[in-house]
Amino acid sequence: MGTWGTGPFDNDTAADFADALDGAEPQAREALIRGVLTRTIDATGYLTEAEEAVAAAALIAAQCPGGEPVDTSYGPETPMPVFPSDLREFADEALARVAREEDGPASTWVDPEDRKEWRAILTRLRARLAPPPPSTALFDVQS
Numbered sequence: 506m507g508t509w510g511t512g513p514f515d516n517d518t519a520a521d522f523a524d525a526l527d528g529a530e531p532q533a534r535e536a537l538i539r540g541v542l543t544r545t546i547d548a549t550g551y552l553t554e555a556e557e558a559v560a561a562a563a564l565i566a567a568q569c570p571g572g573e574p575v576d577t578s579y580g581p582e583t584p585m586p587v588f589p590s591d592l593r594e595f596a597d598e599a600l601a602r603v604a605r606e607e608d609g610p611a612s613t614w615v616d617p618e619d620r621k622e623w624r625a626i627l628t629r630l631r632a633r634l635a636p637p638p639p640s641t642a643l644f645d646v647q648s
Contacts, residue, residue, distance in 0.1 A: 508616075511623040513563035513630075514579040518556035523581045534586055538564065542595040545602055555603045559627070562596035566633040569593065573633075590636075597634040600627050 507517040514520055522541070526534050538561040545558035552558070564581070565588050566572050575581070604627050 511619050511626055513560045514577045516556050519560040520579040522557040522560050526581045527583045542599040545599040552606055558599040562600050562630050565592050565596045566630045569633045593634045597631055600631050
């Protein structure tokens with residue numbers, strides 16, 4: 506597998522996923538993203554779609570408040586649909602699963618000296634995907 510950086514689309518597999526998204530009909534893009542996230546969450550053993558799951562999560566995080574756009578020549582070129590809010594939870598779960606696999610994708614995807622930066626990217630994505638805490642009133646005011 507070719508890897509040239511720590512970003513969500515900085516490897517051959519994620520770049521191929523971006524191409525698949527570009528080639529899909531607009532209404533099918535959500536299903537492709539949901540599928541890769543679900544399969545990563547449900548996987549047993551080695552995570553075969555971890556690179557795609559990280560890329561998918563980055564696309565979803567980009568649509569969250571304060572999200573950073575996916576601005577890379579290896580990401581999708583076509584605009585993504587507005588993703589439903591439930592995908593945020595799937596993306597977060599998939600990233601948590603990828604981050605837990607010490608001997609999994611990170612060991613072959615990212616050079617050892619870049620692992621700290623890669624993990625920081627996963628942490629930033631997960632923070633962006635986390636829903637804001639519910640606001641609660643400190644006291645009830647009655648008129």
